[in-house]
Amino acid sequence: MGQEILLIGPPNVGKSVLFNRLTGLDVSMANYPGTTVEFKKGEAKADGRRFTLIDVPGTYDLKASNEAEKVAVEMLSGSPAGAVFVLDAKNLESSIHLLLQVLDKGIPTVAAVNRSDLVKGRVDLERLSAEAGIPVIRTVAVEGEGVPQLEELIVRLLDGTVPPARPLFHGWREAERIAGRVRAAPEDGGRRERWGDLMVRPIPGIPLAIIILILIFAFVVGLGMGLRRFVLMPFFEAFVFPPLTAAVEATVAEGMLREILVGEYGFLIKSIEWPLGLVLPYIISFYLALSILEDSGYLPRLAVLVDGVFRRMGLSGSNIIPFLLGYGCAVPAIMSTRNMSDRRKRVVVASVVCLSVPCVAQSGAFIALLAEHSLLLVVLLFGFSLMAAFVSGAAISRLLGVRRDMMVQEIPELLLPDMRMLGKKLLLRVRHFLKDGVVPMVVIIGAASVLYETGVLLRVSDLMEPLVTGWLGLPKEASTPLILGVFRRELAVLPLLDMGLGTLQLMTASVIALLYIPCIAVIGVLAKEFGLKVSAVLLLATLAVSFLVGGMIAQAGMLLF
Amino acid sequence: MEGERTQCGSPIMPAGSIDAPPVEASSKGRSPAPLGPRHRAGSVLGGVFKTLEALACRSTVLARVYEELFYSPTLHREMDMAELAAGSKVLVVGSGRLPMTAVHLARHGHDVTAVDNDAAATSAARRFSQRSAAGLNVRFETGDGVDADADGYDAVWITFSASPKQKVLQRALDTMSEGAKAVFRNPRGVVTRFYEPVDEECLGPSAKRSRHLLGKESVMLAKGACDGPFSVGGSQRRITLACLQCGLQGVIAECPEDPVLNALGLRPGKTVVSISRQPFGGPLLASVDGRKVAIDAQVASSILLV
């Protein structure tokens, strides 16, 4: 292990951009031991010297009043070779306020004044350097300006030729004084700023948000479907499955074991097909869309627009990300709740996503099933899904006694995302999914294929029959998709296609499929993130709610018509 | 009694309307204002409940069911918010023909005076209470909430349809003694188009609120705390960031010490510009030193301007 250099600064200064400029491809996300706080760690080289760069979670303060701040403080109290502090040229006061606290830790520190392109004229670097007693340079991370100079400073940190920082006075007075002496005037925002402001005004902000979300959804579904159908699945079917099946057939005698390995729900096939062939494409397309939303600065604006609705669920607008992800796949959605500090809030989000947010594959199946009959049914179902999300969110957060977060958030300016940055972000996220998402999926697929091949699942299906015909008013075959739905959510829908169902039956079946228990991949992730108890409760609850609500629709419908 | 309740309860309980906006009859009997869209739509909405009320007026059992269904949950939450001691003196403004709020408060052991500016409503209420609330400590008087004197009361309840609500509330806050509570019911969301609300932005940080289904919330103000532009306790009027009109700027006088707020530039002495506001009580967007910040409305109402 090389020496460690910490990269530290307030949120949104461009730390991630600098981090990506300084490191190569060997980057990983890690959880700080014992916390849900994630940070990035990467191997980097400067002037031939290797070192480990650690992206300290961005905080406004080092008072250790929340988990991220605690982690930042602990990292600074370790024994890094040095720290690179990133200041925001546009918001010098708060950057300096934090810098003064970092200097207190007494480790060798150098500073970069980033986003220097956003101020007219120059920040007085010499003066800042003299006041703070550390070397200071100017950078424009997005253009790579100043990065070579920063690398030189890092080499000096590694060589130990930068003396440890001296503690200074701190507090807002001092920060304001220093900032007043070195500050440069901000650049005018101009047209981009006006657009940025318009987007958070309810009109046109809300209609615009709806259009943007629909476009994003189309993009995600289109790209995901394309990748799945034309790239990944053909690849597996041509080059991976045949040799695998052949190898198993050559070594394992015909019988149950072979069926469990490569049969219809064979473990070896499905544990490649599902995570990599079916979910991965959407992970790629979804995270690409999400990264674009993030890097363009639109996401915080969206968060502001939906906050009024989310607060009713005990959440804040910033929690929209897992919901967006959920419309792709619930697995990354649940994983993305990790950086939420309150466990109960995570449970609220995870339950709502499991209960009422259809994944992209299931949405496709719904459209196929319902659009044929009437487009109105599609609209009705998605409307129902939104309503169910809201109602269940509000109910569960009441039940768990979740307290609402008060939103106080910076709204950064709009920017055109940078392709290279997007690519790297995507790579990191996909790798993260492969590492943390695939394993639980594979384990549960294994268990399920044993249950299927031993006939346990089919017997369960028989048991469910009276419920399906009597209470739900569906044909008897409709119990099969409910069993298959455990494997993949769209399978709870697709078999209904050929049953010639009436309007009421279609609606009942769709609502049940929507509210029904999440697929096994999600169950696996739930168990890993929240433990067996929570996931068992969630399973039973979704099962009960889906049959209850579906049955109520069926019964009410039969009474009326 | 239990059996009666379920029996009568089922036909009049529309699903999920436990907290339906109760219409305590009209509290303004003076000159019927020209019917604006707000009133017309409001009367359609109110029509349903009027019918229920007319039924309830006639039957003691129905009245009791109506009270338990529509008022009890709301009132319980309101009483919890106000933390009233047993036997408190309470003034109810705008009690209407069917004075459920007043009767229910009396049923819980409080000493209640109810006023309504419609003499007909007052006498109907008297008749009602003789029949359904005999022996309870409740009096009905004709009078206008705008001139009511709240001195000596521990709490003032301002009902959903009292009008002009903002003035009535202001009057109550002005006349009541330190530490007394004012509870009022505000429409929210679309319902504000039908009923007159008290300006959401003007409630100070100490306002406690409890939301009900179907577009209604109860708000409780305690006199004595610094309460935004409401001149509570006769103290000087102060504008909070939440009240700052869009497009205007102000200088921060007091701001909570919070690392994120402070780091984003919300500190005493800073100039803030209010840019836009979200519906449904969402955050407002402000700009400080060229930095855009979204601030929860409740947080914004704790930032005082000079």
Ligand SMILES: Nc1nc2c(ncn2[C@@H]2O[C@H](COP(=O)(O)OP(=O)(O)O)[C@@H](O)[C@H]2O)c(=O)[nH]1
């Ligand atoms: N104009 C400008 N924008 C920058 C610069 N550095 C970063 N950004 C943008 O600032 C935003 C926040 O950057 P990010 O690295 O995600 O911030 P972090 O929270 O500190 O990791 C991104 O949209 C970047 O594209 C810079 O030097 N100039």
